[in-house]
Amino acid sequence: MIEQIMVLAIVTALTGLAIPSMRKLLDRNQLQVAQTDFIAALRHARETAIVSGRRTLFCPTRDGNRCHGDTRWDSGWLLGHDANGDNQPDNGPLYVSLGHSYHGKLIISSSTGRHVVRFQPDGSASGSNITLLFCQPASPQHALSVVVSNSGRVRGAPASKNQIANCSQMN
Numbered sequence: 001m002i003e004q005i006m007v008l009a010i011v012t013a014l015t016g017l018a019i020p021s022m023r024k025l026l027d028r029n030q031l032q033v034a035q036t037d038f039i040a041a042l043r044h045a046r047e048t049a050i051v052s053g054r055r056t057l058f059c060p061t062r063d064g065n066r067c068h069g070d071t072r073w074d075s076g077w078l079l080g081h082d083a084n085g086d087n088q089p090d091n092g093p094l095y096v097s098l099g100h101s102y103h104g105k106l107i108i109s110s111s112t113g114r115h116v117v118r119f120q121p122d123g124s125a126s127g128s129n130i131t132l133l134f135c136q137p138a139s140p141q142h143a144l145s146v147v148v149s150n151s152g153r154v155r156g157a158p159a160s161k162n163q164i165a166n167c168s169q170m171n
Contacts, residue, residue: 028142034106034134035144035156038073041097042117042146042154045079048094049119057082057089058117060110064096071115073108073132087116107170109133123152133159135167143167 042058049056059067061078067088076098080089114130125148135143143159159167 024139027136027139030105031134031136031142031144034108035146037097038077038108038132038134038146039154039156041077041079041095042148044095045117046119046123046125046152046154048079049121050123052081053121054081054083055085055121056080056094056119057087058119059087060115061093061096061098064098065092067116069115071110071112073110074104074106082118087118105136107133107135107137107167109170117148119152125150125152131163133163133167135159135164135170137168137170140164140167 045056045058057067057078057080059078060070060073060075062068062075064076064078067078076096078089078093078097079095080093081091082088083090109132111129111131114128117130118126120126127150129150130148132146132148133143134145141164143164144156145159145163146154146156148154
């Protein structure tokens with residue numbers, strides 16, 4: 001009986017030591033999953049523009065129907081065609097992802113002044129480069145980014161020191 005109590009005490013102590021490390025690992029994994037999801041969605045939007053031959057929009061949304069003019073993406077995003085150039089999907093979105101799994105856990109924000117990605121039929125992304133920042137204010141040192149260049153290239157990277165500093169100030 002004493003041996004079982006000692007084993008239980010040791011297992012409890014080791015579990016107590018492992019939980020914080022496991023939490024950090026899960027938090028980093030959540031950031032990586034969000035970054036990967038956005039890279040895949042942006043590549044899908046680019047491919048949709050090329051295959052359909054129509055300008056395709058990728059933008060943040062709150063309601064799943066329309067783009068909103070905010071730089072925050074953690075509530076969700078949508079993909080749709082935008083033939084008239086009004087930064088809203090024509091005839092409704094083609095695909096929507098509401099950020100229920102991210103909202104309140106991650107902050108996802110885009111470059112100031114740019115909140116929409118428009119892919120042209122040739123695969124280019126009109127406008128200036130856009131950077132999406134993925135972070136958790138409690139641990140900004142693990143922030144990640146996704147960059148979309150004017151040529152339409154989508155790439156993921158660790159966040160820069162300036163982006164990490166911005167992350168620690170976001171709520």
